[in-house]
Amino acid sequence: MLLYGTAIASRLMLGTAQYPSPxxxxxxxxxxxAGIATVSVRREAGGDRAGAAFWDLIRDLDVTLLPNTxxxxxxxxxxxxxxxxxxxxxxxxxxxxxxxxxxxxxxDPFGLVEAARILTDEGFKVFPYTTEDVVLADRLLQAGCExxxxxxxxxxxxxxxTNIYGLRTLRAQFPDVPMVVDxxxxxxxxxxxxxxxxxxxxxxxTAVAKAGDPATMAAGFARAVEAGRLAYEADPMxxxxxxxxxTPVIGRAFLT
Amino acid sequence: xxxxxxxxAGVAGLCVATELxxxxxxxxxxxxxxxxxPHHCSWWAGGMLAPFCEGETAEEPVVRLGxxxxxxxxxxxxxxxxxxxxxxxxxxxxxxxDRFARRIEGxxxxxxxxxxxxxxxxxxxxxxALHVTAEAHLDPRAALRHLRTRLERDGVTFIAEPGHADGLxxxxxxHAARDALPDLRGVKGEMVVxxxxxxxxxxxxxxxxPRFPLYVVPRADGHFMLGxxxxxxxxxxxxxxxxxxLLSAAYALHPAFGEAELVEIGADARPAFPDNLPRIVRRGExxxxxxxxxxxxxxxxxxxxxATELAFDHSKPEFYYADHG
Numbered sequence: 048m049l050l051y052g053t054a055i056a057s058r059l060m061l062g063t064a065q066y067p068s069p070x071x072x073x074x075x076x077x078x079x080x081a082g083i084a085t086v087s088v089r090r091e092a093g094g095d096r097a098g099a100a101f102w103d104l105i106r107d108l109d110v111t112l113l114p115n116t117x118x119x120x121x122x123x124x125x126x127x128x129x130x131x132x133x134x135x136x137x138x139x140x141x142x143x144x145x146x147x148x149x150x151x152x153x154x155d156p157f158g159l160v161e162a163a164r165i166l167t168d169e170g171f172k173v174f175p176y177t178t179e180d181v182v183l184a185d186r187l188l189q190a191g192c193e194x195x196x197x198x199x200x201x202x203x204x205x206x207x208x209t210n211i212y213g214l215r216t217l218r219a220q221f222p223d224v225p226m227v228v229d230x231x232x233x234x235x236x237x238x239x240x241x242x243x244x245x246x247x248x249x250x251x252x253t254a255v256a257k258a259g260d261p262a263t264m265a266a267g268f269a270r271a272v273e274a275g276r277l278a279y280e281a282d283p284m285x286x287x288x289x290x291x292x293x294t295p296v297i298g299r300a301f302l303t
Numbered sequence: 304x305x306x307x308x309x310x311x312a313g314v315a316g317l318c319v320a321t322e323l324x325x326x327x328x329x330x331x332x333x334x335x336x337x338x339x340x341p342h343h344c345s346w347w348a349g350g351m352l353a354p355f356c357e358g359e360t361a362e363e364p365v366v367r368l369g370x371x372x373x374x375x376x377x378x379x380x381x382x383x384x385x386x387x388x389x390x391x392x393x394x395x396x397x398x399x400x401d402r403f404a405r406r407i408e409g410x411x412x413x414x415x416x417x418x419x420x421x422x423x424x425x426x427x428x429x430x431x432a433l434h435v436t437a438e439a440h441l442d443p444r445a446a447l448r449h450l451r452t453r454l455e456r457d458g459v460t461f462i463a464e465p466g467h468a469d470g471l472x473x474x475x476x477x478h479a480a481r482d483a484l485p486d487l488r489g490v491k492g493e494m495v496v497x498x499x500x501x502x503x504x505x506x507x508x509x510x511x512x513p514r515f516p517l518y519v520v521p522r523a524d525g526h527f528m529l530g531x532x533x534x535x536x537x538x539x540x541x542x543x544x545x546x547x548x549l550l551s552a553a554y555a556l557h558p559a560f561g562e563a564e565l566v567e568i569g570a571d572a573r574p575a576f577p578d579n580l581p582r583i584v585r586r587g588e589x590x591x592x593x594x595x596x597x598x599x600x601x602x603x604x605x606x607x608x609x610a611t612e613l614a615f616d617h618s619k620p621e622f623y624y625a626d627h628g
Contacts, residue, residue: 067360069488070578097538100488104577203513253513259406 048247050194050225051140051172055111057082058242059272060227061265062252064117069104071261076108079265084110085142085250087117088132089124102135113174115142120149122162129166141166142174142196142229152202154178160186167191176229179213181220188224195221196229196250199241203253205233208240218245235264235271242275243283304329307614309473310466312337314345314443314599315592316475317450318607320459321379323473326611330459333466339447344477345599347494347569349520349530350443351507352376352601353388355409355435362580364621365598366408368605373439375604379453381446383439386506389413389422390433393555399511400431410435424503424557440507442522443600471614472589478537478574480593484584487593489537489572492530493545497553499563500525510556517552526566529553533597537572545570573597583610584624590614 048055060083066072076084086105088098105112114132119125122145129141145162147155154177163173167190175187179197187195197217200206208214209231218226228241229250238249249272258264305328309320312334323330336342354369377383390410392400404410410433419426421434455461474480481487504527510517520528529552532545546568553560576582576594581602584591592610595602609620 067362068575068577068579073577097489097491097536100537101535104488257513 048225050174053111055082055248057269058248058276059238059269060085060113060229060248060250061255062250063087063105064252065256066261069101072256073104073108074262075255075265076110078262079255079269081265081269082110083113083250084108085113085115085252086136088114088135089116089118089128096135111140112136112138113140113142114138115176116144118146119144120146120155122158122165125158125162126165129162129171133171139170140172140174142176144176154198156180156183156186159183160190163187163192164190174227179210179217181213181217184217184221184224188221194225194227196227198230199228199237199249200231202230204231205254206231207233207237208244211240211244214241214244214246235267238268239271239275239278242272243278245279248272305471305615306331307471307473308333308466308469309475310334310468311475311477311479312339312451312461313343313475313477314348314447314603315477315595315606316473317447317454318603319473319475319592319610320454321450322607322611324454324457324459326615330454331469332454332459332461333464334461335463335465337461337463339444339451341569343447344571344573345443345447347492347531347571348443348599349494349507349518349528350441350446350600351388351518351520352383352439352441353435353507354601355407355438356388356390356509357598357601358408359403359406361598362578364580365602368621369598369601370437372601372604376441376446376600379450381441381449383441384506385439388435388438388507388509389418389425390435390509390511391418391425391429391431391556392511396512397431399513400433403511404433407435409437422504422506422508424559425508428557438507440520441600446600468589470588473610473614474589474591475593477593477595478572480574480591483586484576484582484591484593486576487574488535488577490575490579490596491532491534491536491538491570491572492597493532493534493541493549493568493570494528494530495546495549495553495565496522496567496569497527497529497560497563498525498566499527499560501559501562502527502557508556510552512552515548515552517549517556519553519556527553527560527563531597539570539572541568541570573599580622581606582622582624583613583620585613 059081061081116125116128145158200209225247227248232251307328309332352373358366413432415430418432507520575596581594612618
């Protein structure tokens, strides 16, 4: 899988928030073999490097880091946070979140496009957290994004893929754009489904971090992601509805 | 008489000094600020002795060793209220309560009327709750002052200096010991103290929420401590967003908190190791007792006992890290 020209071996990405401890987090990464870790900057930074001790632990995971703008509610906040992230982690990659609704944490589509344009113009490699909306996806690509991160469901809900039709449409409309289902996954089966739909990867956090045994859940997700991807690559059979009546065969001269 | 030095007069240092005095040592305590106060992380603690609730996310030793805490504090003459903990969730988050119940021991399920009998002010607000019966709480500031006063009475010397190792030394500096313990990190916690004489709660109440969990600990004279954020940062500044979250959650727990007097907003960085468990690290004659994270009052008694056992009985305690510096 190529993301902005960088080959990433694993199709599972994990967030780094809400784990019982950094040690549990590290174990979850080990068991999942996740290739990318997202890390939030805004609240931890506190305007300086106050979160440095935690970030050092994340760096020790030896995975590719994708800083995010979680918690940003405006274009300006998101752009400022992206600048901070670039400096802190020495990477042009940024997972762009512009939150439009404080309760559901839905993306603000208008602010997202604006911030994406500003950041790509500045040389950032933007991973926008978006909805499954095809028109919005098109605008983000026009703004210079080369990867899209549509949600499965609102952040932290664990509801899975709430609009499969929409996700299928999005995938079909942009078959060559790397796309990662991000947010809303609660169970490995949901991750497998996203992969079966042809998504390139999934990103999750709460489902693992808030499980009773995060490391075991991470292992479960890793297998589901692999299973879903294999199914997609294997070109699955078309389901057949044997319950629908058709011409009975036995006892008929069907070869004539 | 064995001489011993303690560096740091927060909850860890005072508990260690108390155990040392009990063993008949001549103890000197160093701390740049002598009286318990805002300079100490434990000053900002909630004072919940809630090993079972903490077990939702904490590792097993926290639950096991934390159960000794209430008795230890009582033995020192500190006022401990043993009325358990009440756990509730708003209607929308009611499944959080099921999840919490699955993950902890020692609770009974309450319906609305049983909750109303325990805490009349929550009557009609929640139709289900958990009562974690064998938990307790104390006033952390009163507890720190009490230990401090008693240690002085027992002949302990307090010196207002950062201090240095001298013979048998217990380094209990918390986050300030990062120079010696590079694995240590700060986990920021913010808290609010309100005065709400209209609200009567007799035990800590935890309001579960997927994003903004809250606990409310009753204190004397209608005061309530609201806590606490948990942010991976050693920043100590008090943030508007955190206070908004705590106050909104308190308002959701009981709207009368909206009329409360805002008494205090505090923040500090809890000292923690990567597994969020405490450690006893021995380096020559210095024994570090650190990494109490959000479990200072819960675990300091057990850690103090272990650290003195290591020094005098040569027993290798749990959480022991040999000299690797």
